[in-house]
Amino acid sequence: xVKILQLHSDFIEFQPIEKEIPSAEKCEKKTRRLEDLVILFxxxxxxxxxxxxxxxxxxxxxxxxxxxxxxxxVYPYAHLSNKLARPSDALKILEEMRSYxxxxxxxxxxxPFGWCKKFILSIKGHPLAEQFRSITxxxxxxxxxxxxxLKAEEKVKxxxxxxxxxxxxxxVEEYDFSGxxxxxxxxxxxxxxxxxxxxxxPHVDLMRRLELVDYxxxxxxGNFRWxxxxxxxxxxxxxxxxxxxxxxxxMEVETPIMYDFEHxxxxxxxxxxxxxxxxxxxxxxxxxxxxxxxxxQFLILHDAQISYRQLPLRIYELTRYSFRREKSGELSGLxxxxxxxxxxxxxxxANMKQVKxxxxxxxxxxxxxxxxxxxSRNDYELAIRFTKDFYEENKDxxxxxxxxxxxxxxxxMWDERFFYFVLKWEFNFVDNxxxxxxxxxxxxxxxxxxxxxxxxVDENGEKKTPLILHCSPxxxxxxxxxxxxxxxxxxxxxxxxxxxxxxxSPTQVRIVPVADSFYAEAEKTAERIAGCGVRVDWDDRxxxxxxxxxxxxxxxxxxxxxxxxxxxxxxxxSVRDRRISxxxxxxxxxxxxxxxxxxxxxxxTKGKPFKPLSLPMRLSKRPRFYG
RNA sequence: GCCUCGGUGGCCUAGCUGGUUAGGGCAUCGCCUUGGUAAGGCGGAGGUCGCGGGUUCAAAUCCCGCCCGAGGCUCCA
Numbered sequence: 001x002v003k004i005l006q007l008h009s010d011f012i013e014f015q016p017i018e019k020e021i022p023s024a025e026k027c028e029k030k031t032r033r034l035e036d037l038v039i040l041f042x043x044x045x046x047x048x049x050x051x052x053x054x055x056x057x058x059x060x061x062x063x064x065x066x067x068x069x070x071x072x073x074v075y076p077y078a079h080l081s082n083k084l085a086r087p088s089d090a091l092k093i094l095e096e097m098r099s100y101x102x103x104x105x106x107x108x109x110x111x112p113f114g115w116c117k118k119f120i121l122s123i124k125g126h127p128l129a130e131q132f133r134s135i136t137x138x139x140x141x142x143x144x145x146x147x148x149x150l151k152a153e154e155k156v157k158x159x160x161x162x163x164x165x166x167x168x169x170x171x172v173e174e175y176d177f178s179g180x181x182x183x184x185x186x187x188x189x190x191x192x193x194x195x196x197x198x199x200x201x202p203h204v205d206l207m208r209r210l211e212l213v214d215y216x217x218x219x220x221x222g223n224f225r226w227x228x229x230x231x232x233x234x235x236x237x238x239x240x241x242x243x244x245x246x247x248x249x250x251m252e253v254e255t256p257i258m259y260d261f262e263h264x265x266x267x268x269x270x271x272x273x274x275x276x277x278x279x280x281x282x283x284x285x286x287x288x289x290x291x292x293x294x295x296x297q298f299l300i301l302h303d304a305q306i307s308y309r310q311l312p313l314r315i316y317e318l319t320r321y322s323f324r325r326e327k328s329g330e331l332s333g334l335x336x337x338x339x340x341x342x343x344x345x346x347x348x349x350a351n352m353k354q355v356k357x358x359x360x361x362x363x364x365x366x367x368x369x370x371x372x373x374x375x376s377r378n379d380y381e382l383a384i385r386f387t388k389d390f391y392e393e394n395k396d397x398x399x400x401x402x403x404x405x406x407x408x409x410x411x412x413m414w415d416e417r418f419f420y421f422v423l424k425w426e427f428n429f430v431d432n433x434x435x436x437x438x439x440x441x442x443x444x445x446x447x448x449x450x451x452x453x454x455x456x457v458d459e460n461g462e463k464k465t466p467l468i469l470h471c472s473p474x475x476x477x478x479x480x481x482x483x484x485x486x487x488x489x490x491x492x493x494x495x496x497x498x499x500x501x502x503x504x505s506p507t508q509v510r511i512v513p514v515a516d517s518f519y520a521e522a523e524k525t526a527e528r529i530a531g532c533g534v535r536v537d538w539d540d541r542x543x544x545x546x547x548x549x550x551x552x553x554x555x556x557x558x559x560x561x562x563x564x565x566x567x568x569x570x571x572x573x574s575v576r577d578r579r580i581s582x583x584x585x586x587x588x589x590x591x592x593x594x595x596x597x598x599x600x601x602x603x604x605t606k607g608k609p610f611k612p613l614s615l616p617m618r619l620s621k622r623p624r625f626y627g
Numbered sequence: 628g629c630c631u632c633g634g635u636g637g638c639c640u641a642g643c644u645g646g647u648u649a650g651g652g653c654a655u656c657g658c659c660u661u662g663g664u665a666a667g668g669c670g671g672a673g674g675u676c677g678c679g680g681g682u683u684c685a686a687a688u689c690c691c692g693c694c695c696g697a698g699g700c701u702c703c704a
Contacts, residue, residue, distance in 0.1 A: 327702065545663065
């Protein structure tokens with residue numbers, strides 16, 4: 001097996017110092033310098049042949065094209081193996097590599113063999129600059145140390161289509177996107193990866209200004225602090241998804257956030273994603289922080305006694321948190337974090353027929369969940385990704401998803417299966433910077449039941465391996481909030497009042513007394529409303545009424561109630577309704593009784609979770625957390 | 628990780644072709660104002676100008692190194 005440490009470098013300088021073996025090559029002891037090249041620290045093992053060397057160079061050539069380099073240096077490097085080839089064979093193969101490379105039009109150099117050399121080198125910093133390869137003839141490309149999954153992904157050949165609701169598959173480049181501008185943006189983002197924006201995403205300013213969430217400089221990047229209002233909103237969102245999933249039949253569990261690196265069932269799964277976890281050392285054991293809820297649930301299912309009678313069987317956890325150590329440059333506000341909250345419901349199914357039925361239910365569940373966050377089908381785009389084989393056998397099923405969705409969808413088709421799933425779909429949100437990211441998703445997993453030893457017993461008493469569906473009906477909660485804030489920003493830009501859905505607004509009703517002589521009345525009103533299960537506060541600060549209204553508007557409070565002499569005398573409230581556009585400002589004021597206001601709010605928030613306000617009801621008692 | 632941009636009281640920011648006590652706005656504190664649907668007035672306090680080094684008579688300002696952040700590339704189970 002030829003092993004190569006392959007380094008895309010700015011330069012190398014090397015100088016032979018003394019012979020290490022008697023058969024060392026003849027050479028001058030002077031320093032040589034080469035610039036802008038790929039260095040191949042190469043180790044030749046027993047059994048390698050010149051053909052192995054040529055094969056290695058074929059791989060190198062592909063790489064050179066990718067990184068746009070033209071020069072290589074074959075540098076003998078014995079330290080990559082403990083079963084080295086005989087020096088004479090090794091030298092022959094190394095020279096073969098050099099000359100073969102030259103025959104391919106590559107400028108190829110070789111460092112002298114058998115010498116102790118000193119060297120200085122500078123490696124370029126891009127992601128592909130450092131690679132390790134090992135080449136054997138029997139198994140082309142096999143035995144590579146770098147992640148198989150990441151490798152596989154590079155090789156994946158994708159074919160892109162848009163599918164119409166009538167089932168026609170149209171190659172993306174031929175599709176007429178008029179009337180589907182958002183889908184166009186999404187497709188552009190996915191395929192051509194055009195990204196221009198050079199500004200902070202709008203939701204980042206909003207999340208801080210509204211005192212919802214903020215960066216935490218004392219933590220690792222991508223780990224956020226949640227202020228009281230943000231925690232309240234997030235907690236309601238979490239509760240909402242959980243209630244939805246339980247109604248669908250999910251059994252909620254809770255599992256550890258860290259797992260043993262060496263656990264046999266996990267290591268296999270894990271080694272597909274090297275260097276992306278947080279590692280935690282405790283005594284002399286290494287743990288990783290989970291990057292999804294799969295582990296805990298699969299381990300529970302592994303130990304469970306499951307009968308075919310119980311299928312489909314749904315198991316659910318909302319992870320707070322899942323951890324993914326994304327590269328620092330990939331992080332972006334609430335859109336992409338290193339720790340995030342993820343509802344994850346798995347269903348184990350006996351067969352494809354059951355999978356299909358279950359899949360449709362979860363598709364609807366996901367639509368309903370996003371709907372609850374105020375995201376309608378106009379706000380996101382469907383992508384469906386599958387292998388060619390799966391599509392050929394299940395065309396109707398795939399099309400039925402699109403039909404149910406009711407809009408054309410983006411299709412990615414793979415020639416072969418490189419992942420553990422044969423089909424997945426996502427709902428993708430496109431933000432104000434034209435960047436897309438996945439919210440809800442579901443996958444058909446045909447691999448992990450076996451990997452984790454999950455079985456059910458069928459009607460004949462035989463152990464069977466099920467299929468597993470992985471669904472997050474909302475996607476990461478943080479990302480839902482990101483989508484809501486981005487949507488609100490867009491509303492504002494287009495002249496509509498930005499706001500969160502009523503059931504998620506931290507303050508639903510703000511009472512503003514006209515003067516401090518009405519403070520007692522304001523407080524009484526607030527308390528009556530609070531007693532009915534509505535989040536209400538009142539502004540007792542020494543400010544003008546106009547000022548208080550302005551600040552309430554800037555907090556996106558849906559109902560602002562002014563209390564003064566008129567209201568006390570008539571018993572009718574003056575309610576400023578945020579949903580009524582500011583164009584005809586006087587139209588914003590609605591006259592209604594306390595009971596009418598409360599029943600309107602109850603009505604509009606029906607079926608959604610409620611939590612009481614977790615801040616003092618008197619504004620003067622609240623600290624300012626940001627700004 | 629690389630590239631680009633940035634870091635000035637809690638927040639936003641002026642100053643940055645080097646030169647008085649670093650200027651303003653918001654918030655905070657105090658006083659006045661008691662108001663009818665998006666900013667009432669006056670005053671006070673609050674600053675290691677990210678960190679370290681260098682150049683200079685003199686550095687927030689110029690140079691070097693580092694730290695942190697954002698965006699882009701890449702990546703996205």
